[in-house]
Amino acid sequence: MSTKSRQYLFGTQIKMSAERAKEARKEADKLACEAWNCRMLGYKGPAQPSPTIGDAINAGYLYLEVRCLGCDTNQTVALDIVRRTKTTPVHELERYLRCKDCSVVRGYPYKRSALVALRPTKISASHPPSTWWPGER
Numbered sequence: 001m002s003t004k005s006r007q008y009l010f011g012t013q014i015k016m017s018a019e020r021a022k023e024a025r026k027e028a029d030k031l032a033c034e035a036w037n038c039r040m041l042g043y044k045g046p047a048q049p050s051p052t053i054g055d056a057i058n059a060g061y062l063y064l065e066v067r068c069l070g071c072d073t074n075q076t077v078a079l080d081i082v083r084r085t086k087t088t089p090v091h092e093l094e095r096y097l098r099c100k101d102c103s104v105v106r107g108y109p110y111k112r113s114a115l116v117a118l119r120p121t122k123i124s125a126s127h128p129p130s131t132w133w134p135g136e137r
């Protein structure tokens with residue numbers, strides 16, 4: 001006598017549950033990143049706790065927008081090439097970021113930068129830098 005295997009009986013149900021869990025994690029990561037962006041843009045400052053680098057990448061936010069306080073320019077940093085573990089919170093990256101233009105002018109690494117927000121795309125003409133509050137130019 002033979003019986004049906006557990007894989008045959010429960011395999012589809014297990015795969016569907018895992019797929020739903022993956023989508024729920026992605027949605028939770030997206031909501032956490034959006035909440036952090038709202039706090040950052042609303043309060044104009046470092047909002048802690050922040051999502052981890054892995055959570056931001058999972059949610060589709062592949063870039064971190066940074067403003068240099070020296071030359072007042074906005075730049076984006078790709079999160080998938082940052083040499084930190086994926087469990088590192090995004091707000092801890094602030095101390096490692098340097099402005100290349102200001103560093104060349106001063107002759108030493110210049111580290112005055114402020115995190116602005118997480119972004120799904122790089123800064124371009126069609127995707128301008130984020131504003132701190134409505135009406136800012």
